[in-house]
Amino acid sequence: MEAEEVGARLRERFPDVVVEPFPGTAGRIRFPAARLIELLTEVRDGLGFDHLGQVGAIDWVEERELFYTVWSDRAKQYLFLSTRIPAGEPHLESLTPVFPSANWHEREACELVGITFDHHPDLRPLLTPTGYQFHPLLRSFRLHEPEELEVKVRDV
Amino acid sequence: MGSVSAAPTALRAATNAEMPLPMITEPAVSFVEIETLRAREFVPAAKEALGSMLSEQAQGKLIRPMFNWAGRNSLFPLHWGLACCAIEFAAAFGARWDAERFGVVPRSSPRQCDLLIVNGTVTWKVAHKLIALYEQMPEPKWVIAMGNCATGGGPFRTAYSVVPGVDKLVPVDVYIAGCPPRPEALLDGILRLEQLIKERKE
Ligand code: SF4
Numbered sequence: 001m002e003a004e005e006v007g008a009r010l011r012e013r014f015p016d017v018v019v020e021p022f023p024g025t026a027g028r029i030r031f032p033a034a035r036l037i038e039l040l041t042e043v044r045d046g047l048g049f050d051h052l053g054q055v056g057a058i059d060w061v062e063e064r065e066l067f068y069t070v071w072s073d074r075a076k077q078y079l080f081l082s083t084r085i086p087a088g089e090p091h092l093e094s095l096t097p098v099f100p101s102a103n104w105h106e107r108e109a110c111e112l113v114g115i116t117f118d119h120h121p122d123l124r125p126l127l128t129p130t131g132y133q134f135h136p137l138l139r140s141f142r143l144h145e146p147e148e149l150e151v152k153v154r155d156v
Numbered sequence: 157m158g159s160v161s162a163a164p165t166a167l168r169a170a171t172n173a174e175m176p177l178p179m180i181t182e183p184a185v186s187f188v189e190i191e192t193l194r195a196r197e198f199v200p201a202a203k204e205a206l207g208s209m210l211s212e213q214a215q216g217k218l219i220r221p222m223f224n225w226a227g228r229n230s231l232f233p234l235h236w237g238l239a240c241c242a243i244e245f246a247a248a249f250g251a252r253w254d255a256e257r258f259g260v261v262p263r264s265s266p267r268q269c270d271l272l273i274v275n276g277t278v279t280w281k282v283a284h285k286l287i288a289l290y291e292q293m294p295e296p297k298w299v300i301a302m303g304n305c306a307t308g309g310g311p312f313r314t315a316y317s318v319v320p321g322v323d324k325l326v327p328v329d330v331y332i333a334g335c336p337p338r339p340e341a342l343l344d345g346i347l348r349l350e351q352l353i354k355e356r357k358e
Pocket residue numbers: 239240241242275276277302303304305306310311334335336337
């Protein structure tokens with residue numbers, strides 16, 4: 001499957017998404033965050049990308065970017081999707097109803113980049129200790145002196 | 157650590173409620189009894205038993221040295237690999253260095269161990285599990301901090317999730333420097349610990 005084909009099949013229902021070619025994959029889709037569930041459902045059922053491999057997040061200071069990697073077992077191809085949300089209000093619908101494997105990836109993005117996923121079944125920290133107050137992969141995060149960190153973790 | 161001793165009961169209750177499996181039976185010795193047993197020091201018990209047979213002086217010359225001799229020649233470390241240092245830990249028990257000739261045999265349960273070798277980076281996430289393992293080991297027990305990570309955080313000292321030295325969590329007897337320390341260094345650390353045990357008084 002090529003990027004043109006993906007674009008053609010999505011154009012009618014999703015005029016607001018942009019499909020670009022990406023070497024070695026079925027393409028790369030940029031979409032508005034509000035259409036996440038709809039688009040990913042279509043990608044899974046309509047285009048046959050049945051496996052969600054990765055959910056990640058990047059802090060671009062004014063915005064935060066969420067990216068999703070899906071894999072089609074029939075076409076043996078990856079498809080990349082990404083969306084941007086304003087940093088002031090970093091929350092987004094959870095993808096777990098469509099792909100249950102998004103669960104842990106979203107927990108990780110929540111604790112490390114500080115994105116809240118609405119309607120997530122269980123948004124506990126996955127990697128950082130309970131009560132940890134920082135989002136370490138934000139660009140505003142600075143390295144702490146160990147003593148400082150210890151006190152903050154223990155205080156909770 | 158009250159929460160640690162409470163955990164197995166709570167866990168068992170939850171499992172039973174969700175799926176009552178016929179295999180799950182009550183253990184012969186309850187958790188509380190084990191906790192009481194393990195806290196009993198050998199030396200006072202031996203003194204009590206041998207008190208009528210030996211003079212005070214003979215007791216001092218016999219019981220503690222014998223106990224130290226036995227203890228230092230059968231150190232059982234916990235088989236618990238944390239990070240890259242665990243590879244050197246494994247090598248030390250392989251054919252070339254063969255730590256078992258000093259009576260050091262890794263065991264898989266903390267209840268059979270008297271030595272905790274912290275061989276790797278300890279994160280805050282795993283910190284309370286480390287404390288739980290330490291608490292489950294019977295007395296008397298020793299801790300070796302192996303490598304820079306366990307000693308003081310190592311290369312990750314300023315990282316956001318790493319405990320800057322395992323002595324923040326449990327008392328440490330021997331520190332081994334290196335990233336990672338070679339198996340010889342680990343053996344040296346164990347021999348130093350044996351020396352410490354040899355000199356152990358009441
Ligand atoms: S001291 Fe070095 S080798 Fe050992 S766990 Fe730390 S980083 Fe790995």
